Amino acid sequence: MDGQLIAFTGVAAGMVTMPGADFTVVVRNALDSRRAGVATAIGVAGGLLVHTALAVAGLAAVLVAVPALFSAVQLLGGVYLLYLGAGALTAAVRRRGAHADSATGPADPPADGPAALLGTARSLRQGFLTNALNPKAPVLFLSLLPQFVPAGEPALPRTLLLATMVVALALVWFPAVALLVDRLGGLLRRPRVTRALEAVTGTLLTTLGGILLVEVVLA
Template sequence: MEHYALFVLMSILLIILPGPDTGVVTQNTVFHGRSGGMKTVLGSTSGLLIHTLAVVCGISAILVKSAFLFSIIKYVGAVYLLYLGITSLWSLRNQKTAAVEQPDAKHQNKSPFLQGFLTNVLNPKVAVFFLTFLPQFVTPGSYAFLQFLALGLTYTLLTVAWFFLYVRFIDRLRAWMKKASTQRAIQGITGLALVAFGVTLALEKRP
């Protein structure tokens, strides 16, 4: 592999940039605590592993070249992000005193792991990113399969490490963040962010 240290540095900078994963992890950490946040992270990183294997097997290349497949996955992912965002915003209208006192009740049947997984695996932009980013650090003709796999696993582990720290930080503020006014603000912000990400994904043009 070429310039592995540079790959790690660039990966860290890209990982800490807020994206759909950040919104979902934040929301689930607030409502489910550290356990819910980490389950979301594990779901998200499982999606990264799927994208890594897709790159290794050449599936991502097919996805990028096929306008039809790209559009299908893009719109399904966009609809899912819009669903999460609108659900979060809609719950603000239906929020009552009892729900504020026990905010986890309305979220207890939702799977943080599945939310994290679907948010990531249904985002074709991640597939395109992996397909264009990883090859820049691969030495041509020298165990390309293992190199792609190592880079993908490195990116996944760095993602887990960053979100582990992020979840711990959010969890420490949980008592303050679960106040009624703060909770409404978080729901509103994350809801709007997820809707924005969904709209952006829907309007994304095939590379």
């Protein structure tokens, strides 16, 4: 058995499942529909694919070595999280006037037309950008992956394997979260519960975005 590979699996699983901006965005979009939640989850995995590919190629080292570039990514990430957070808070306010409990019906709308496709694309984009604009991810992968390459073993095949494992774990975990939220839709889509969740997710995203921007200012 490859002890380092087993250890990395545990570390990667903890890293992927740790609640944060990715988890929050997936839950928030899954409240809209199962399709939106799963699309967001796939987008998050796509963002992880970018980070792991950069780490494997060594390009993440450039991002870390150039403070201005790192700050630019951090600024974009903070602004985007604030944008998503403001959207969730606005949705919570708009739902305040809702009185009917009709949201307990089917999770996905029956329409498969252009509007549905645009909604899916938007959710996919939100998941991707939320993860891809996380400035801490390149640093994490750049420092993490080399630790699990055995001495004397070629680095590229091993890091490719480790990167693939991270993306695979994300493709399991985040869609599972979206499906669980959809499964609990009868409860979570009640107007009062939905408003509360929108408010919580909006607050979390806004807070995370604010922290990134403060770090840019203080850097």
